[in-house]
Amino acid sequence: MKRNITIKDVAHHSGFGIGTVSRAINSSEGVSQATREKILKSIETLGYKPDHIAQSMRSQKYKNVAFFADISNPVFAQIAKGAQLELEQLGYTLSLCNVGDKDVGDKILSFLEVRKFDGVILSTPREDDWKINKALSEIELPIVTINRDVPVLPPGITTDYYSSVKKAINYLLRLGHRGIVLIGGDKGIRPTREGIRAYHDAFSENNLIIDEELIKSGVFTSESGKEIFLDLCPYIKNKKITAILSLNNQMFYGILQGMKEKNLNYPEDVSLITFEDSELLQLLSPPVTVIRRPIQEMGTKIAKVLMKYIQEPELYGKLDPDTIPTEFIIRDSCKAI
Amino acid sequence: MKRNITIKDVAHHSGFGIGTVSRAINSSEGVSQATREKILKSIETLGYKPDHIAQSMRSQKYKNVAFFADISNPVFAQIAKGAQLELEQLGYTLSLCNVGDKDVGDKILSFLEVRKFDGVILSTPREDDWKINKALSEIELPIVTINRDVPVLPPGITTDYYSSVKKAINYLLRLGHRGIVLIGGDKGIRPTREGIRAYHDAFSENNLIIDEELIKSGVFTSESGKEIFLDLCPYIKNKKITAILSLNNQMFYGILQGMKEKNLNYPEDVSLITFEDSELLQLLSPPVTVIRRPIQEMGTKIAKVLMKYIQEPELYGKLDPDTIPTEFIIRDSCKAI
DNA sequence: ATGAAAGCGCTAACAA
């Protein structure tokens, strides 16, 4: 096994001490321009690469970020990609961790316990789970959340669900719909809460009374979406319900599955809008009216904010919350009544 | 900053030397059962967690695996998830790296240069690019490839494209199709090569002459798929071409886009089959006939093999190649002629 | 079976 080139070799080759070489590497001050250049040249000719592990051990900086989310959801995969691309610029690495849906707090802690990170990117399944939150509050690292308002954490990066859901509801209202179902996830997470808030506001601003029964919450899976949809079918058939707005991409798949199963069509039998654009939704016939957001950019933004926290820890929790804008794109999945 | 519990504390608390403690932690031999238990108890009561960085520094083992692929493709995202879940079992971490499409070799090398890994999971964009392969051959780590036959690397995990593509072509042949287009990616990568081989074999086993012009290759993007499709349109209209088999999910999106744009329908105007199942393909009407493979399990398998190489380096390159089976699922996107 | 001690490659404190 061929020995690696170490800082000692560079010191020897350049004729300076290892301290000076270290300073040159880390572009710390206290090195004359001339020396720095000579050392850099030595590094170049020797092909020296600092041992990242040894650096970490001494400096307690790891250039490593943990990503907690279910990457099999293309949305999180895109966010991960965006974040990785950004972190890479600064020499940081993104490490994946899939915490399922149970014992989330424990899993996160035990993941972090045996590994070293400088920061965390996180999408927690619930905001008000005290067990999870207790775990989160024990983490002594900057954490940037994805679309979650976790009481024990500073605000992270969020999507502007409110404006576009409101636009969408208003659009349906204008088309004459009144029996509008809102399908979201757990009511204790931001996307659902913001969606519901927008739903309420849209109705009341139009002086309409809300039927709370029309607000459905499940979990972010197609199975859950399908189940909710099937329960809705009788009301769709008797025209009590004429439109559905889904707040989640995966649930929307389930809705479409349910429609197919029940031989229902949109927009004839029910009008449809969903959150999160995709090639699928454009390819379906008719193409689906959606709320879109720039997902990969979200990842970039998340990484940027986290890096700021890592580099200036005193800023943690003091930065203004950042919200990603959304876009309401009308296609052909809604009809006027 | 509260000091961490170190191996010294455990040594002190248990009354043994740090060497013995270390041996107990690593379950190396040379520790009596009684001592081991006492030490384990001390570790428990103190809540000691070995410093993974210090361990790495001494042992040159990092419990870290690099994943090179474009995770914005849901297929790779799923593979990454499967691999992560498996690696996690053994305390290993999966770190992401997105190498785009140019300077791939350099990017991989520079990523690996400044970080420490025990192994690599890789999907290279080409198999015969000497620059990439030169880079790959310089990597002194076990590498498991995803569906690639890279000359300078041992075989990794592959999918059985051959059998199912053959089944698919035979199916189309039986339906009376002769103008069957095969759309794949770069001819220098395994999936395309295997697809073409199956295509050839299916035709010749049926004593049919192949029109090489019907084998189209592009890149794995929807844009490329669409472009190829649009070129095909005249022949579809004059019935020279009656069926298309796409070897890639992303390209298939492009084909569907093209169809939509040209107001063509399947299976009326052209029969369609694609590789890689998804909810989309089942929701489209009519649902699309596909070749399916268990993607997440692929990730698991990849991780397992890599772990074997990491734990027993002498096995590297000596294990039998592993091939993931595929399934041909007939739905309603092909009609008889 | 166990302890002592060297040293992995680096940073940071201290000296010069």
Place this chain on the structure above:
DNA sequence: TTGTTAGCGCTTTCAT
């Protein structure tokens, strides 16, 4: 500005 040195927490010889 530069060199020297301690020591980060651990594994691994080498003694005992």
